[in-house]
Amino acid sequence: MTELRRLDDWRARLAAEMDRQRRDPFAWGQHDCAIGFAAGIVEALTGVDLSEGYRGTYDGPRSAMRVLREAGADSLSAFVGARLPEVLPAFANVGDIGIVAAEGPLDEALCMIDASGLVVMTEQGHGRRPRADLIRAFKVG
Template structure:
């Protein structure tokens, strides 16, 4: 696994940045290497912090096969989240703007905590899940 990235600092207006990001991405379709679950979360973190934690993965893959290779080489979606955000915490400790790991029909995925819900990249846009769906979480 790669080295831990420095912790991102949220901008003072991060709540409005997060809300604007969610609204802008609400109908954006899933695309490996552009709008998949990991890059969706990295884009959300970038919106809140002004720094892109996904920069090292952008352009490394464009299809599912390449994405599976990157996931395998980095410990899966949980491994990528841990590289970016540090050790996971209990899902009950996650708050607005934090990251959560969920199960989907396609496998594990990362999601952003948005109030009492989790927002994740779906096939046709953002899909909202209950906070109860979180298996692990990371603070941003």
């Protein structure tokens, strides 16, 4: 598990990262819920790129599952759990990464906890879900 520490200016960096992400369309392996969204948030908050070595190694759900299995994980949440410490969803803070149920080949997706709920990645960009949808949470720094 990677030891992460939030940078002093993490709030400003997070705001800039969320603005940057809004311009990028969804693309498997480049800008999806893991690589572009969650990894971008972690890097903004901590300066550490957890997507290094994974970006561009898959281009769809089947190849994403292959990458997860090759990394020793049978799910997206298991993959994240091997890299970030898990916290109870009730104790997740702004900028932490979470898991929500999702329709689709992986059955789950990454989200970010913010002050008023959850931010998720959609085909059209960022979307919102209520905090009650949070299944698991992982501390970022």
